Amino acid sequence: MRQGLRVLGVAIRTEKTVFAAAVLSSALYGGMTVASAWALGWATENAVLPAFAKGEVTAGALWISVLLIVGTALLKALGVAGRRILAGVLQYRMQARSRRDVTKQYLRLPLSWHQQHPTGQLLSNASADAEAAWAPLAPLPMAVGVIVMLVTAAVAMVVTDPVLALVGFLIFPAIAVLNLVYQRRLSPLATRAQQLRAEVSEIAHESFDGALVVKTLGREDLETARFERRARELRDANIAVGRVRGLFDPMLEALPTLGVLIVLMVGAMRLSAASITSGELVQVAYLFTLLAFPIRALGWVLAELPRSVVGWQRVQAVLDATGSMDYGRSSVPGSGAVGLAVSGLSYSYGTAEVLHDVTFEVAAGRTVALVGPTGSGKSTLVQALGRLVDPDKGEVRLDGVDLREIAYGGIADTVALVPQQTFLFDDTVRGNITLGLDVSEDQVWAALRLAQADGFVAKLPAGLDTKVGERGTTLSGGQRQRIALARAVVRRPRLLILDDATSSVDPQVESKILYGLRHLNAAGTGEQDAAGRPDDASTVVVIAYRLATIALADEVVYLDRGNVVDRGSHEQLLERCPGYRNLVTAYEREEAERAAITAEEEEEEVVA
Numbered sequence: 001m002r003q004g005l006r007v008l009g010v011a012i013r014t015e016k017t018v019f020a021a022a023v024l025s026s027a028l029y030g031g032m033t034v035a036s037a038w039a040l041g042w043a044t045e046n047a048v049l050p051a052f053a054k055g056e057v058t059a060g061a062l063w064i065s066v067l068l069i070v071g072t073a074l075l076k077a078l079g080v081a082g083r084r085i086l087a088g089v090l091q092y093r094m095q096a097r098s099r100r101d102v103t104k105q106y107l108r109l110p111l112s113w114h115q116q117h118p119t120g121q122l123l124s125n126a127s128a129d130a131e132a133a134w135a136p137l138a139p140l141p142m143a144v145g146v147i148v149m150l151v152t153a154a155v156a157m158v159v160t161d162p163v164l165a166l167v168g169f170l171i172f173p174a175i176a177v178l179n180l181v182y183q184r185r186l187s188p189l190a191t192r193a194q195q196l197r198a199e200v201s202e203i204a205h206e207s208f209d210g211a212l213v214v215k216t217l218g219r220e221d222l223e224t225a226r227f228e229r230r231a232r233e234l235r236d237a238n239i240a241v242g243r244v245r246g247l248f249d250p251m252l253e254a255l256p257t258l259g260v261l262i263v264l265m266v267g268a269m270r271l272s273a274a275s276i277t278s279g280e281l282v283q284v285a286y287l288f289t290l291l292a293f294p295i296r297a298l299g300w301v302l303a304e305l306p307r308s309v310v311g312w313q314r315v316q317a318v319l320d321a322t323g324s325m326d327y328g329r330s331s332v333p334g335s336g337a338v339g340l341a342v343s344g345l346s347y348s349y350g351t352a353e354v355l356h357d358v359t360f361e362v363a364a365g366r367t368v369a370l371v372g373p374t375g376s377g378k379s380t381l382v383q384a385l386g387r388l389v390d391p392d393k394g395e396v397r398l399d400g401v402d403l404r405e406i407a408y409g410g411i412a413d414t415v416a417l418v419p420q421q422t423f424l425f426d427d428t429v430r431g432n433i434t435l436g437l438d439v440s441e442d443q444v445w446a447a448l449r450l451a452q453a454d455g456f457v458a459k460l461p462a463g464l465d466t467k468v469g470e471r472g473t474t475l476s477g478g479q480r481q482r483i484a485l486a487r488a489v490v491r492r493p494r495l496l497i498l499d500d501a502t503s504s505v506d507p508q509v510e511s512k513i514l515y516g517l518r519h520l521n522a523a524g525t526g527e528q529d530a531a532g533r534p535d536d537a538s539t540v541v542v543i544a545y546r547l548a549t550i551a552l553a554d555e556v557v558y559l560d561r562g563n564v565v566d567r568g569s570h571e572q573l574l575e576r577c578p579g580y581r582n583l584v585t586a587y588e589r590e591e592a593e594r595a596a597i598t599a600e601e602e603e604e605e606v607v608a
Contacts, residue, residue: 004136004305007312011094011137018090019141025082026145032076034152034287039068044282083142091137098130102318110325111388112349119209120202125318128197132311136304143301153287161276164284167266171259175252179302182248189244190306193237194314200234203227241307256288263288325390328405332414337365337539338398338494340385345394347380354380355562358394362555367517367540369550369570372559373583378543379420381559382499385541386417398495416493418501422480424472429457430464432472433487447490450516452509453482478505485513498542514542514552547584556580 012019043065050061102125106114114122157165207214207223214223267281276284332338340362347355354377362368370378383389385396387403396403403411424432433444444464448454456479460466472480481501488496496517505513517540544550550570557567558580566577573580 001305003309003312007133007305007308008136008140008301011090011134011140014097015090015093018086018093022083022086022090022141023145025079025086026142027079028145029076029079029083029142030145030147030150031152032072032079034156036069036072036076038156039065039072040282040286042068044278079145083145087138087141090141091134094134094137095130098133098315099126102126102130102315105319105321108325109321110390111383113321118202118205120200120205121198122318123205124198124201125314128201129194129311129314132194132307133315134308135311136301136308139300139304143298157284157287160280160284160287161267161270163270164263164267164276167259167262170262171255174255178248178251178255182244182302186241186244186248187306187309189237189241191310193234193241194307194310196230196234196237198314200227200230203230260285260288325387326404327408327410328402329407330401330405331407331410332398332401332494334399336494338414339364339400340495340539340541341397341400342381342385343395343397345381345384345391345396347377347384347389347391353562355384355391358559358562358564360557360564360567362539362541364399364539366554367514367542367552369553369556370541370543370559371545371550371556371580371584373579375561376559377562378559379499382417382497382541382543385495385497386415387411388417414493415495415497416488416491417497417499418481418484418488419499420501422472422477422484422501424468424475424480424483426467426470428462428465428467429460429483432468432483433490435487437491439490443490444486447486448482450489450513451482451486452505452513452516453479453486457483478509481505482509482513489517493538496538496540498540500543500545510546511548511552514549545584550584 046061047065106122106126154165154169203226207227214220264281264285267276267284270276271278271281342361343359345355345358346353354375358377358381360368370381372378380389384391387396387406390404398406398414406414425435430441430444433447441464445454448457457463457466468474468483472483475483482505485498485501517538542549542553544553550556553570555567556570556573558565558573558577560579565579566573568576570584574584575581
C-alpha cells in the first residue's frame with residue numbers, strides 16, 4: 001500500500017495542475033450527488049408527501065423541486081465530463097513520460113547493458129510496464145474527489161440522525177480488513193503476471209526476428225509450442241489475478257448494500273418510535289447508498305495498486321540502471337583522417353576476459369587489418385574503438401584525445417562503424433543512407449559508387465526512392481552490406497571501422513571497394529587540414545579474413561585469445577608468425593586440396 005501511494009504521489013507532484021483540476025471536477029460531482037439527496041429529501045417533504053396528504057401541491061414547491069433536481073443533475077454532469085477528460089490526460093501524460101524516459105535511458109546505457117537484457121523484456125518495460133504503472137490514475141481523481149462526497153454525506157447523516165449514522169459507519173472497519181487481505185493475495189499474483197507478459201513478448205520477438213532460421217529448419221511446431229506454453233502460463237496468471245479481483249469486487253459492492261439494509265431496519269424502528277420523520281429516513285438511506293460509490297471508487301484504485309507497483313518497479317529498474325556512459329567536453333581537433341592509439345586495453349564479459357593489454361597505433365590515413373581466429377576479440381575491439389563499450393582498463397585515443405573525454409555526439413561525428421550484421425530500416429535506399437543527414441543527391445551517389453552499389457541501385461524500380469522492406473529483405477546480403485557501407489562513407493568519417501562488413505560481397509567487388517577506400521584521398525577535394533592531411537582522408541580499420549583483402553592493408557595486427565601477437569605488413573607476418581600464416585592461408589590450402597582431389601579423380605577416370 002505504501003509503495004502504491006508513493007507511485008501515485010509521483011504522478012500528483014508531476015502533474016499538479018491537471019490533477020487538481022480533475023479532483024475539483026470530481027469534487028463538484030460528489031458535492032452535487034450529495035446535494036441531489038438533499039434535493040430529493042426536500043422534494044419529498046414539500047411536494048410528494050403534501051400531494052399524497054392533500055391531493056394537491058403548490059406551483060412554487062413543484063418548480064423549486066424541479067430546479068433543484070435539474071440544477072444538481074446538470075452540475076453533476078459537468079463534473080463527470082471534467083473528471084473523465086482530465087483523468088485521461090493525467091494518465092496518458094504519465095504513461096508517455098515514462099515511455100520517453102525509458103527510451104532515453106536505453107539510448108544512454110552502453111551496449112554491454114543491452115547485451116544482458118532480452119529485447120522482449122525491454123519492449124515490455126517501455127510498453128506494458130509503463131502502462132501498468134499508471135493504471136490507477138484513471139480512477140484516482142474520482143476517488144480523491146468523491147472523498148468530498150463521502151465526508152459531506154457522512155456529516156449530513158450525522159446531522160440528520162447520529163444513531164443511524166453510527167450504524168452505517170460500522171462497514172468501514174470491514175472494508176479496511178477486506179482490502180488488507182486483498183492486497184496481500186493479489187500482489188504476488190500481479191508480479192508474476194507482469195513478468196510473464198515480458199517473457200511472452202520476448203519469445204514472440206525472438207521468433208519473428210529468427211523467422212528465416214525457424215522456417216528453413218522446419219522448427220515452426222517447436223516455436224509454436226514454446227510460445228504456447230508461456231502464453232498458457234500468462235493466461236493462468238491473469239485468471240488467478242481475475243479470480244482474486246472477482247472475489248474482491250462483489251464483496252466490496254455487498255458491504256454498502258448490507259449497510260443500507262441495516263440502516264433501513266434500524267430506521268424503520270426509529271420511525272415507529274417517532275424519533276425521525278419519513279423524509280429524514282429517505283434522506284439517510286439515500287445518503288448511505290451514495291457511500292457505496294466513493295467506496296467503489298477507492299476500491300478501483302486499490303485494485304490497480306498491486307499491478308501499478310510491479311510496473312513501476314520494473315520501469316524504475318531500467319531508469320536506475322547503472323553503466324550509462326559519461327562524456328567529456330573535448331573534441332577531436334582538425335579535420336581529415338585521425339591517428340588512432342590503443343594503449344593497454346582490456347575488456348571482460350563478466351569474468352571472461354576477451355581482450356588483454358591490447359596496444360597498437362594506426363597513423364592517420366593508413367589502412368590496418370585486424371586478423372585473428374574466431375573468438376580472438378576482434379569484434380569487441382572494434383566496439384571499443386567506436387566507444388560502444390568502455391574498456392575495463394586502458395584507453396583509446398583519437399589524435400591524442402581519449403574517447404571518454406569527447407563530448408556527446410562527437411564520436412558519431414568522427415567515427416563510423418559498419419558492423420558484421422547489417423541492419424536496414426523499412427525505408428527507401430536514400431533514407432537508409434542518409435538517416436536524416438542533410439546531404440545532396442550527388443553525395444549519396446558518390447558514396448554508392450565507392451561502395452560499388454550504384455549499379456544495382458540505379459536498376460531498382462524507383463532508384464534511390466525504392467523501399468527496401470523490413471531489414472532490407474528485398475535486397476541480397478551483399479547489397480545490404482554495400483548500402484550499409486555507403487551509409488558510413490557518406491558521413492565522411494575520419495575513422496572508418498569495418499567489422500567484416502564485406503563478407504557477403506563477391507571477392508572482386510570487395511577488392512574494388514577496399515581499393516576505393518585506400519585511394520579516397522585522390523578522389524577528394526584536394527584540401528588539407530592543419531597537419532597537411534587531405535581533408536577527405538579516412539583512417540580505415542578493417543576486420544578481414546580473405547587474403548586479397550588483407551593484402552590491401554598498409555599494416556596487419558594479428559590477434560589471438562585477446563592479445564596482440566604480432567603486427568607488421570602482410571608479408572612480414574607471413575614470414576615470421578606461424579599462427580597468422582596458418583590462418584590466412586587455410587582457405588587457399590583447402591581449395592588447393594580440393595582441386596588436387598578433383599584432378600586425381602578425373603585422371604583415374606581417364607585411365608579406366
